[in-house]
Amino acid sequence: MSGKITRGSSELWRIPSPLWKRIDPARLLLGDWWKEVDHPVAWDELLPGGAMHLDVGFGGGEFLLGMARLHPDRRFVGVERFAEGHRNLVKNVLRMGLENVVSAVGDAHVVVGICFADGSLDGVTLNFSDPWPKARHASRRLFTEEFLGLAARKLRPGGRLCLATDDAAYAEQALGDLAKVPLLASTHPEVRWMDVSPYPLRTRYEEKWIREGRPLHYFVYGRR
Template sequence: MTSQTTAPAIAPDDRAHDDRPGAPVSPELHREQRIRSFHPRKGRMSTAQHDALARSWDGYGIRVDGKRALDLDAWFGRPDPRVVLEIGFGMGDATATMAGAEPDRCVLAVDVHTPGHGNLLRRIESDGLDNLRLAEGDAVVLLRDQLAPQSLDGLRIYFPDPWPKARHHKRRLIQPEFVALAASRLRSGATVHCATDWEPYAEQMLDVLSASPELANLHADYAPRPDWRPVTKFERQGLAKGHVVRDLLFRRV
């Protein structure tokens, strides 16, 4: 197991509504009048996931509360760390694999799936991933209220909910307002990498990202699938259904 640093921005009573030791709090506690791109998902946890939360959440995780900015240097224990924000990591196995392959790069992974947090903490312990930290809650609040401008070296969004019904398209994460916010938190030269197996959403991603004056496409349209991006569970499911997977790679100008 890796040595732990103390995670910032957690008040003593932040987990008062959950009787599992070390468990994060539902993002519903941070309420806003805003259309969300996600539903909070608790789900059933295995004993191993539960125990990893109890052991390691305080050292590696925070709840997104929108109350104070994160000190990324102190949290990762590195001066001026190269931090990539990953939004929506699922069970976290692909996230852990990428973090292990790039020990000089730090990863801040945010999701609302409690079993996924437990599983990723288990991987942090077993793989010795000192460069990986977790956040539980709304990624928009995290970006807007807790991450400083030009503090990120990259953004990863792999297989977000496509909200396929037309009346739900407003819930999709990749919208002009979100891209403008995310771009403001990226350093010059930072990379935005998105992937989806839902073709209409890929088209929307391409249109929205291309329209941003702060971003430049690294390819003519879609990017070749990078070898360093592990195949995720959602990707395997999409491929099994005959879907075409699209990657998009943009750079902050």
């Protein structure tokens, strides 16, 4: 596919997922469709399929697309603050004809809070998604007791929360905040974090940090 995606783009009609038929495609293209539907979103009707996985702060969406291709039987939802990442993802979803992935533009605190019922997710990933060192951006941070607690509530018992960071200080902070969420338990109690990814694919930033030789920190916690 080349050029701009417009409401009339024929690519839209190649996607058989009910989401693209039931929701105004213009809203799907903009990424604000989630504001127009009832909450929590009726995922089983709009995006029917298997296990539900949420990727928070997906950036350009490479990880989501890769996982969606690898696991066509699972559903992948992405949340990203920046519309450009969403547009990139949508372009690729349409180009690849993927039926099992959708994304929303917005702050994860809001989108995760209202779009998912408690206990409805099988997995949540936070891949290098906390670039907010400045105090004035503190409310956007995701590696906090508040956000990790919210994500944990949205997981079903046995569901997994996976978090990755290149920043040693954030890793320490995440460790402390994860410990404050009673719903979560580490799946690797023998080590504080792991230095290799639990996933078969790398994200764009992960590639970059590995090229630069940065040590990486991975956490996998299970919902009790």
